[in-house]
Amino acid sequence: MFTKPIHTKLLYIVIFVAALLLPWYVPDAYIFQVVITSVIFGIAASGMNLILGYTGQATLAHGAFFGIGAYGVAIMTEAGISFWLALPAAALISAAVGLVVGVLTLRTKGAYFAIVTLCFGVIAWIVAGNWIELTGGHNGIYGLGDPTPIPFPFFGPIEFTTQTSMYFLSLAALLVVLFALYRLVYSVFGLSLMAVRNNEPLADAVGINTFATKVISFVAGNFIAGIAGGIYAIMMASVSPSATSYLLTFNFLIFVILGGMATLPGPVFGAFAIPVLMEFLQFLQDYRHLIFGALLIAVIIYFPQGFVGGLRRLNQKIAARRKQKTSES
């Protein structure tokens, strides 16, 4: 049973239990806030991983769709709509905009696609800062209320006023998204995503509708970004144009690449490890992007599979070696 040095299932169970118990051993409210933000960014990075890692399309508009979700929830809850209705609605708006943008831009390839999506990202950022009637301009929208309590039999209503409840809300969303992505990636459709990534003309030749595949992946990824943005808005109780900024996109990119492209745990790991690490290395704050810029280059050249991918490879190599040894003896 323990042929591999890292037993994956056991590891996941340990992490899951640790995540469930986190509110009881987290040192202070500030670190807790960092952790919740990491969970939300983990959701968004997972969405980007679907487009970038599995389908091979270098989208640089992910921050924009995150922002659409955030503004969607902010504007709708301001208008008096319940958060539980506003969140899926905002994610759907995000997906719908993603559909329009995807149909327009996915005919382009490679670097062209990246530039065009970045252009859209900058447009969203400019609009968020200047459409004052809708978005509140550069000040954004603030003072959002908490989500309405869910009525629950026997225990009474579940309230969403504390940090702990917000943490479990985002954790639940992360788990749902990861499960959905797991089902998606390991389905036949997931195989066609990877076929498009690995060799688009070949995928086309074996009868995959490559354009539709890319559009569906793009829309699904942006739907996830919208969910993450919506939860982010309600967690921060405010939203400002920085939630649509392309710097956010670059942060997601760092999480996905350093954590491990085209692995499900990779982006989540990246979204966790990097901000938490930065909190403990406060004195490096000014050098943050200096370090991560250089790391991004080094990782993409020498370890394109990222941290989780690299670990996985190492794990398999050691397991294969042990197997060989036992069969020899």
Added chain:
Amino acid sequence: MELFLQQVFNGIMFGSTYAIVALGLTLVMGILNIPNFAHGHLYMLGGYLLFFFAITLGLGYWAGLVMAVIAMAVVGMIMERIVYRPLNEQPHINAFIAAVGSLLFLESFAMVVWGAQGLRVENPYPQMIDFMGVTMSVQRLLVIIGAIVLILGLHFFMKKTIAGATIEAVAQNREGAMLTGINVNRVSSMTFAISAATAAVAASLISPIFMLSPAMGAILGMKAFIIVILGGMGSIPGAIVGGYLLGLIEALGGGYISADYKDVFAFGALILILAIKPTGLFGKGEV
């Protein structure tokens, strides 16, 4: 009419910058197939290096300009060697991600070394000339003249020298160029040096007019990309015409339509054009 002429003058001045920056980008992008997304940030670094040589070391404007250009040529060669050459044989998406990495690195580098607040390079030629009702400062005229000199010089280099011919040969057919004995790696290195050096020229010419800031490269880099894509990858005339056109459109559009949204029109136009013709207006192949 005078307002119109003034706007046209400003448009040509901005267009000169755009044309030079797009020229450097189109060289590496069309010729070596490398999407150097950090090109705008090379421009930014060029401006700061001018500040460093001209003001911090006190060499004066012209000596500072020459030093900045030489230093940037070296930076371009280092970048090609460290970042892009190892990614030659890998999927293009990897080179692009590496470009984002270098962009973050350069911007943060400028932030750490020179600080986030803007810096000013003192204007060496603050005199004003009044011509047909249009006021122009000598420095602004210098931007326009400098751009013309640079474009002519580069044209001469590409068409009349052997080094220029090797660049063109690699652009037309990489394998063929290798077979005739051209050292493709040396050509890439040279192209990156030229590209970064031209960006430094543009930044040096314009930095006495505007403040330097670490973020100034991002939007300019994107505009250069738009120009290159619309003008055709690797097309030098396309980059020049596109640069001047974008400068004029912005100056006139900023004056007559909303100034807040002027970038939205440029970027929106790009999305629409690429949706209709995914390889760009005059594009030949794919990236």
